[in-house]
Each structure stands twice: as C-alpha cells, then as structure tokens.
Amino acid sequence: MARQTVVLGAGMVGVSIAWQLQKRGYQVTLVDRRQPGRETSFGNAGIIQREAVRPYPFPRDMKTILSVLPNRRVDIRYRPAGMVNAASPLLSYWHHSSSRLYKKIVPEYASLIQLCLDAHAPMIEAAGAEHLVRKEGWLEIYRTPEKLAKRVKEAEEARELYGVQFTVLDREALNEKEPQLGNKIIGAIHWLDPWTVADPGGLVAAYAASFEAMGGQLVQADITGVTQQNDHWKVTTSAESFEADQVVMALGPWAGQWMKPLGYHFPTFVKRGYHMHYATQPMAKLNYWLMDAEIGYLLAPMNAGVRLTTGAELDRLESPADEEQLGAAEKVARTIFPLGERKDSAAWKGARPCLPDMKPVIGPAPRHAGLWLAFGHGHQGFTLGPATGQLLVDMMEEKPTAIDMTPFRADRF
Template sequence: MTADVIVLGAGIIGVSTAIHLARRGKSVVLVDRRNPGEETSYGNAGLIQREGVAPYGFPRDFAVLLRYALNNRVDAFYHVRAMPKVAPFLLRYWWHSDAERHKLIAKAYAPLIEHSICEHADLIEAAGASHLIRKDGWMEVFRTPAALDAELDAARKKQAEYGLAFDALDKAELARREPHLNGDFAGGLTWRDPWSVLDPLALTQAYVALFEKLGGRFIPGDAGTLSPVANGWTVTTREGPVQGEDVVVALGPWSDTVTAPLGYRYLVGVKRGYHMHYGARDGAKLNNWLMDAERGYLLAPMNQGIRLTTGAEFALRDAPKTPVQLTRAEAIARKVFPLGERLDKEPWMGARPCTSDMMPVIGKAPRHRGLWFAFGHAHHGLTLGPITGRVLAETMTGEKPVIDISPYRPERFRA
C-alpha cells in the first residue's frame, strides 16, 4: 500500500494535519496503535484556549518552590524516584521560565494561539460538529482578594497587548452565574474569547470522519516499525506495510519512539494528568467551565458528566497510575460544588508532551528527507491542533504558511 504521506499519531494534532494534507490533494494514511483520539486528546479540559498566549512556566520564586517540594499540593505532584531522569528537563524548563525569556517565548507562541479559534471554526463547520461546541468562554475563581487582583491585572495586560476580552466578577456576579457554588470565593473572571468542547473525543472523531470524507484512511499500526526505504518511508499496519514519500511524527509524548532511533534526542518531558466524571446532587447545575485557580483543578460540565481535571504530575511516562492529585482535588471540589457519584470505573490518566522552552516542535527534520515533526504542544494540544495541521501542511506542499513557524523549528534544539 502506498500513500503520499503517512501521519503517525491519531490525536488532535495528527488528525488535523491529515485533514489539511488531504485538502491539498495528498493521499494520506493515518496510523495509530489505538483508535483516534483515545490518548491525550481524550482526557483534556475541553478548552480551545484563545486566551492562552503565555505558556505555563516553571515557578521561579524560591518560597513557592519550597511549597511544591513538600509534594502535598493539587496542582503539582512528583514521583521522587523519577527525579534523577526528569531533572534535566526540569532544569531547562526552569531556565526558560525566567521572566525575560518567558516574555520572548510568549511573543513567539502567541501567533499559534491567535489562530486557534478560527482554524477550529473551519474544521468544526466542515465536520458538522457545532453541536459539540460552546462559545461562552470559561471562568477562573479566586479565594483571596490578592490573587484575584493579581489575575485581573494580568488580564488587563493581555487585553491591551493581544485584544483579549474578559469580564471581572465580584462576589455577587459570581453567585448569579454559578448559584450552586458553595465556596467562599472573593470573585473571579470569565475569559470571553475561548470556546469549550462538550466531548473532546467526539470532536476528534468528527474530524476523522471529515478526513475520511476527503479520501484519507485510518489504519491501526505500530509507529515504532517506521523505517526509511529507497523512495521514502514504510511502517507496519494491520493491513500490511504502508509506504509513503513523507511521514509526519505527531505522536505526542510517544514521539521519541520514532525520533530516538533516528538519532534525534529531544529533551521532551511529560506532565501527566488525571480526570474523573461525576454526577451532581440535589439538582445542582454547573453552568461554566470553572477553575479553582488557587487550588489548581478544573470542573467542566461535559456530556459525560462533570469532568474534574488535575494539574501536572511529574513522573516517568509509562509509570503506573498514581491519582493522588485527583483524590486531593475531589475532596476540595466537593466542598465548593455538590458533586455526586463517580461515573467512571477508574480515573483516566494521560501524558502531556512538553518541551523545555514551552513551544511545540513543528517542521522538517534536520537530517532526513521527507520526515516532519509536529509534537510537544504541552497543555494546548486541543487548542493548537488545527493551526498546527494547517501550517505544517502548507510547509510540506510548498505554500507560504499563514504564520511564521521558524520559532518552532526542530533545529532550535541540539538533537
């Protein structure tokens, strides 16, 4: 079996890339060991974060680092035994999170974020998936006036620099918008620009259906079997070997299973995360995607129930689940909203692929013909799927990308 392009990885990044290549007349085979959207793309908070122009940095304040070192928080947790292997990534992450460096990174990162809504809108319309989308933003709530004031100040700066819209919420307005919220919150804010997704898995599946309508094929296969051949690349699938002139590596936290054997040693870490779905007691209703910002968890009213998502767990990618943060977050969340029974048999766990400079790797591999990379999107994989797919497909087909992708080039790392 032959194709113009093989796309490895059927998460939101790979699927979006496959669509944009198919739109440009390429024959494309999408390959993954699991069904599309069942890994990291399934378990996210369901936000298309137009406001997320500044990627999540590593804390630099010594007092804050000491509090994290106690390992008793909701927003971050670490495996002590994993630290020797994780430390090189964390040190580089910490270095890049210096205030001045982070400011430059945000400037380079913002063009991707700025195209997140319009590129999703294009695919949502083409896929007939508008029933999965809400367009009323999302909410952060704060327990202390100091934290609220700090976030409002940051929001005003984002508004001035990037044109982002938000509503400041005092106690009374917060209570009006979320009457079943029980916590003693000082107030909050609603980011108006982002969209939310009622079922992230269903959205990815709708995009896959669009890809297949365009003539593309999804075939289960093993990305680890990728190897170069005379006229391109070949990979083993359930339907036999597939050969393509070009191959895109969009395997998220598993990208090293392909890149490392080819000699690329990217320093990509993982931030693992968990979620659980709940019912609501006594007829309570959660109206908004809501983050308890000073505790570090988020509640989202999705089709499957109220999804509680956790912060970052620093551990080896394939280590067994340790849903400590979920247990801690659930205990807090039950005090602020009448969560009902758990609706899942066990907590879901996923792994966010993170580069040390907080920007994805997008572009042509430096040392191999026909090899392309699209991974490392950290917390914004869902947000950046369609724009990543577009700019990579434009580059691969000789078009001028809609934005400059040089800040995300693979060569920025010594690989």
C-alpha cells in the first residue's frame, strides 16, 4: 500500500516535492492556503540560476555597511523594527559571511545549484511548459569597467570550479542584444547556462497540474494544526483533516513559525522583495532579463509586461508594504530602458525565506519520525525546488543522493 504523505506549501519547493513523491507511487496531498505558485514563487525574477553558485553574503566591509545606513540604496533597505526582530539570526548571518566560513559554504551551496537544470527539465516536459521557458541566459549589466572586471574574475573562477558558462560583452556587442539601453551601461556578462521563465507562477501551476494529472490531491485551505499521534501525523485545515504516515514542511517564509509548536526554533528570517509590471515606450522591446548589477534591481520581459524586481528589504514578514524601494529602482531603470506606464494597480510584495548560513534545511526532523523539512532557500527557491524534491524523496526512500546532504541537515542549528 502506498504511503500517505501530506506536503505543506505549494510554492516551487513544495510542488516539486509533491510531484516527485507522486511520480514514485506515494499517495500525496498538497496543502496551501492559496493556489500553487501564488506566494513567493509568483513574484521572483523568473530565472533558473545555474550560474548562482555563490549565495548572497552579508556585507562585511565598512564602506558598504556605511552606505546602507542612510537607507536609500536600491539593492538593500531595512526597517529598524524588522532589524531588531531578527537581530539574532542577522548577527549569525553576518558571522557566517566571514571570508573563512563563506569559503566553506560556497562549494556546499554550489553542489545544489549544479543540479538545477537537470532537475527542472523532466518536470517542464511532463507539465508541457516548454512555452514558458527560454534557454538563452541573461545579462548582468555594468556601468564601470572596474566593477565589470572584478565580476569577470569571479565568473572565471566559477567556470573553473563549477562549470559556469559565460561571455563578456563590450558595449558594441551588448548593443546587438539590447539596442535600447541607456549610454551609462558600458558592458555586460552574458550568463549562458540559466533558463528564464516568462511566468514564474505559471510554471509552478503547470508543475502542480502535472502532479494532479498523476493522481495527486491538491487542497486549498488554511492549515490550522500539525500534530504527531503515535506513529502517524494529523494535519488539520479549515476544510478537513488528513491522516498521514509522513508530513513534509515546505512552507517557505512561514516554516519557522510552524516548527515552533513542535519544539524546533530555527533562526529563520526573511528578505522581502517587490515587483511591478510596465508597458514599454512605442517601438521599444526588452529582449533579455537584465540585472543592473551596480544598482541592484532586475528587469525581465514577462508575459504580463516588463517586470521590475527589487533587491532585499529587511523587515518582519507581515509588515505593511513600503514602495519607496520600488520607486527608487523604477527611477533608475527609466534612465537605462524606455519603460512605459505601470500595469499593476499596486506593487506585489513577497518574502524570501532565509537561514543564517545561506543554505536551506533539507532532510528529516531530528526528533520526529515521519517529519521532513525543506525550507530556507533564500533567493533560490524557484531555482532549487526540483533539485530539492529529488534529493528529499531519495532521503525518504533511503536511497543514495546525488550530493552529500550533510551540509543541509536540520540539526546543524
């Protein structure tokens, strides 16, 4: 008899785990308060980032820290109440970003990233979602030769160590790809490996539909309780209750608070982000996903319009939106590309689920049999969801995993 499994959370990570379980013959119920891909997975930049072998560290140099303090940068904003609320995990994040610890974290993190394209590919095919995906890479654009040269050196190291592929574009070569960029841009790195997605939420929804087509059950309801009863689990929701042999916690930014009643206190925090869609000026067209690297925002030619996504905002998960960061990014973006009017009535707001050592938790809960964890993917849940699904289900089945999972164990905190 197939094992009954409930997966909590229908973002990219949860949907991918549910898909893998259902494909391998489990009886799976996927639960979320919203439709699949409508929370964090909905609002991201839509890049499956094979090149992102280095996680984002906390700035350690005094020049950068001092530049953040006035709270006017485009790439990073903060609110004092949010900083106080997350003081302990943020201090730990700063600690893990030291050159000594970060040097150890990078190859562990990169081992996950290197799996991302091979893990997405069969899901894209099964979901019939090829029309959403482009395999032409994306452009990281620069304003100063010094910053570009520094980044090229990092890219060369990533190519040598992790097989990352790229080309360097001078302004003339960049003009051939994006002829309408402003004259402040002097060149770019064209990351060749990544795939881009014209509707990130749509891709998650397509994966969820594929999961349902295999016989999986999708339930849209508020989760009200998760309890262990002898050797089984009970999940209660606003709609109904479910008995299960196993439960997977994949609730992204909300996972930490749901783990507390079970006696776990993970040092979770969030990096919030915003997006807005724009029309373009007459005759203008954006061809590639563009990151204005020295400023810290991204423009993407999505189905819904040109999406502008912001950097990080350090604040509490449920604090009201503050669109100043988005406004600042928009002001700069209009100087490099002819954006038109806003297409959304209000900015979208979401939160990236983070842990201080920049790595997700993937694996069994230390003290509860049948409870499995998959959260804390930071900026890369969209990229890493399918790889996480494969790895976690291999662990659940006690099969060899493609990489060493020790760095992602839950009891490291």
